Amino acid sequence: MVKQRMVIVEGVRTAIGSFGGGLKDAPADMLLAICFQEVIKRTGIDPAVIDEVIAGNICQPSDSVNIARVSALRAGVPSHVPAITVGCNCFSGAEAILQAYRAYKAGDCEIVLVGGTENMSRVPYLLKQARFGQKLQHHVVTDGLWEGLVDPTINQIMGRTAENVARKWNISRRDQDDFAVASHKKAKYAKTEGKFKSQIVSVVIKKTMSVGDNISGGESIFAEDECINPDPDDQKWVQRVYSLPAMFLNEHVSEPKNPKPVFKDGKVVLHDSYANEGTVTSGNSCPMSDGAAALLLMSEEKAKEFNLEPMAYVLSYSRIGCDQEYMGEGPIYAVPKVLEKAGLKVGDIDLFELNEAFAAQAIVCQRQLGIPDEKLNIWGGAIALGHPVGATGAILTIKAMHMLEEAQKRYALITMCVGGGQGGCLIIERGSRNKKENKTKAINKIAVIGGGAMGCGIALLVSQHGRQVVIKEVIPEFAEKSLKTVHDKLNAAVARGKLMSDRANTAKGLVTATADISEIRDVDLVIEAVFENLEVKKKVFAELDRVVRPDAIFATNTSSLSITEIASATTRPERFIGMHFFNPPITMPLVELISSNMTSRETLAAADDFAKNSLGKVTIHVKECPAFLINRLLMPYLNEAAYLLTETTLTVEEIDAYARQFSWPMGPFVLLDYLGIDIAAEVAEICRRGYGKRAKPAPLMRRLVELGRFGDKSGAGFYIKDKTKGLEPLSAILGREYPNRMPLNVAEGFHRMMLGMVNEAFLCLEENISSPEEVDIGCLYGIGFPMALEGPLHWAEKEGLANILGDLKRFEQECGERFKPSRLLERYVAENKNIFKKKETDEREEW
Template identity: 40%
Template sequence: MKRDAVIVSAVRTAIGKQGGALASIPAHLYGGEVIKEAIKRANINPELIDDVILGNVLSGGGNIARLTALQGGLSVNIPGLTVDRQCGSGINAVALAAQAIQSGAGDIYVAGGIESMSRAPHQYERAEQAYSSLPPRYRKTLLAPEEIGNPAMGTTAENLAKKYEITRKEQDEFSLRSQQRMARAIEEGRFDEQIVPISIPQRKGEPILFNKDEHPRPNTTLAALAKLNPAFERDGTVTAGSSSGLNDAASALVIMSREKAEELGLQPLATIKGSTVAGVDPNIMGIGPVPATKKLMEKLGLSLADMDIIELNEAFASQVIACDRELEFDPEKLNVNGGAIAHGHPLGATGAILITKAVYELKRSAGRYALITACIGGGQGISLVIEREPN
């Protein structure tokens, strides 16, 4: 019989801008801090952890999950696994932990995501001949074969805008709403409980404490958005203002079987009900949440009407609007505290951050179900549903 996988703690760093507060710190250092805090809040013996699973996209090699686990104070006995499903990596890490628990492979996992886009390494093509005098060439990441289509992410957003006839005005209005909702959430302190403060060393003086998302632009106006030039095509409609940011952050959740939580006397925050992935045309990768969500709703016997909170990663405004055209979201349930256009998109960490946001928003609003979903470069979508635990 399938076992329940429950979330007993969920935390994140504040989200830093590229080149901002977290840029001076290697990702595994602030990632280690969120792992420490997640375990502390769960109030468990770290030696009981079966594995640490972290999503990451841009570390440039190695196994950053293992590195971060050790940095977080875990003993050498605790293994680590890094997951790369691009923008869906953080969700996938949590899903893998849940699946391991449901199958009986283990009882307690730390799962989440970690990214430093500020410190992402550049990659170059290796010379085809030994001792070649040719200069190195910058390597473009292939997410799909060129003959199928390996477009830049901004191009895929433009493709969706054209396909679904999404206007510039619609994109600007959606982007403004994201900023306004994020600003309200920050003002009301909705993120305070979930954020782990990070101490940032300074060249002179005392360290500063980083505990507030620094990417939002609370003073954004529709007029200011309307003045921005197209970012990806000369006559396009997608701008920097209607796109997610480049960011640094980490998030960690402690997930365990319901039986283990009961044995340890712990009160779960939420149950992971299930997850799905789906593939789509890489040229319109942003539509990925649509088949993934339809597949998951059918699998769980639920509908979007059952969802109280929907966290859809805002890679681009056009991408969210395109998904909305297909799925017809309730706007009062969709990204109620703003999304990645406002808080940014630290790739491998984003999915786990969205799950963390959903956990706390369900708690605040006393909702029951939350859907967390994201599009994925290369043409995929991923969706996951959680259910709030009654007090």
């Protein structure tokens, strides 16, 4: 019986991190586990049906030997499923696919989870003689990564073999540099057009720190390829590529980098050695990098059984050896072999993914195989994207699947040279899964209305992520001032070592400022960040609506005003959305997306895609309501803090100190002074108008506003910053105006603050404003809710919902309607129901 074809039903990858970049702290096994989890999630299969796990990896960490097994178990694959790690240098990720295909053809399996992973940033230095003691003389600490890149049979580093190939085939330095620049241009285009977004699974890196019982920390999201130059058309960068020194013909390139000082002619002389010839540079070679990828392969029969549409069919493969000194030639010999097995010719292949280990070898392989430019690495190659060695084969296969689906072509060929003198190749055929229509609007040019702190912050963020942005101000002087503010912030980031100077210069080139509204008529997205006044915002958008092209999306950065009301000033309410950035936008990871009843799904999808995939933000979706979600949840917490000052003898210092012990980044009164008490009082009033008596603002906030104490911006609020003003201490005001305050334990007082937030969260769930997951995510990323507590709803569940309800009822009796419990909370307690699904213990038999 002829076996059915093996299909690939899904494939994902992490974004690729630069060497020492965003993924440097993420172990390779965990990167692979994240990809495994995402593939299982997207396909919806029970991991218990997987027959085997196979993954490629080269620099296997000592704490996760057989990394395929470690990653599979981390991803929730049951322990009875075997796993094996394969190591075939650059081809390892593709080798995992080949091994799965061969096992299927042999009748050993039907469903295989495969992948590859590498974190080159985490490869350690080695002290090889340390185990049994080092006596006398110097000993060398070996760079494990450098050693791994050297072929031990010929003692040549990979870059030297590329020089050998360039010399043999007369590949000029200019050809190599031009090829490298073209790779960056193609990759930049693909990234800008969102070609990679459906392939990439975000990596969340959470860092916490304990000081005594106090746990603090935060999370970062890694979701964008890091090695691609954001502006490959920048002639300064191009010239820098052309002028980089060659290094691999230096005979001393692998010697220890520690030149011994020599005293000569009264001077201390430090001498280092570089080659003065050669053509292979860091600019026309692939960068060392970090990343992982995973794919799910199965028989056609199983795909039908699970109702999964094939993305691709595995058609044929080949591997072949070649001279180690010219290892870059490997594809020249592997490609004819695989084409012969498949009964195809070069002309039959629609798309080629030729790994760009070095421009020299990629050019030779393209020329010798006769691959047309328009078919080669059309979304860029490893010179731009990076080459996380053990993962690259899998990454290229995923990229090829998506290119076939995008272009509706038939065949793709994935090939690469392999360290040690080999070539590997794989041919896939497009599956039956049709390309999903992408209704998401591409957003490439943005206008920010208003050049204040928030507007400049959003412009800074957008420009650093490679998008063109125009700041619109009312007069030219204000426009010039806002542009200077953005440039100053970029310069400061360079001075602090937070940003490379070339990236800063690229960002500066992407930002302009104007007072002429006609200069923003062609933008894709308008983000308004003017004064928080409804009539002002409506006037601004009415004018924009007359000028900006009709298919552009309008977004307001309001933190609490009605989206529907503001949108009513335009003729495009279906293309109007709230995009609430948090201050400062460059560092705060959250964007709250607020839809009105008129906001279209396409507009929400486009705004979400832009915030998440272009700006690297965490997004939450919120149904419009007074104060939206995050401010609505924050206000009961802050409001109760102010009530504590007028109802109890607790002080601002005591409450702030206890909040910090609870792992909040700052106390409620420091936060109120920072935000502005006048703004907080206005949001509190919006909540009162929207939610009635239970949201009645604490009188102290309005009183401080009456006294001109707005917080940090006025020099005094709950705290007095400007001591020269001779202002009355807050304690004196409280003693005079609220003389009947009662003693209260600070823990009890803080518990009241937390209960207010939790009860409001349940009320939001009652009204379908957002989901439990997004409530907690929003609080973690938007207001600094302690990471260790995982969000207000997780905290409430750990405290016990029955206990929370009991405390709310007690405080309702003591303090009034603001503690009236949510009906949903009462129902959860009555039905003994959990907010979040509890993890069930895996009771499957272990094989």
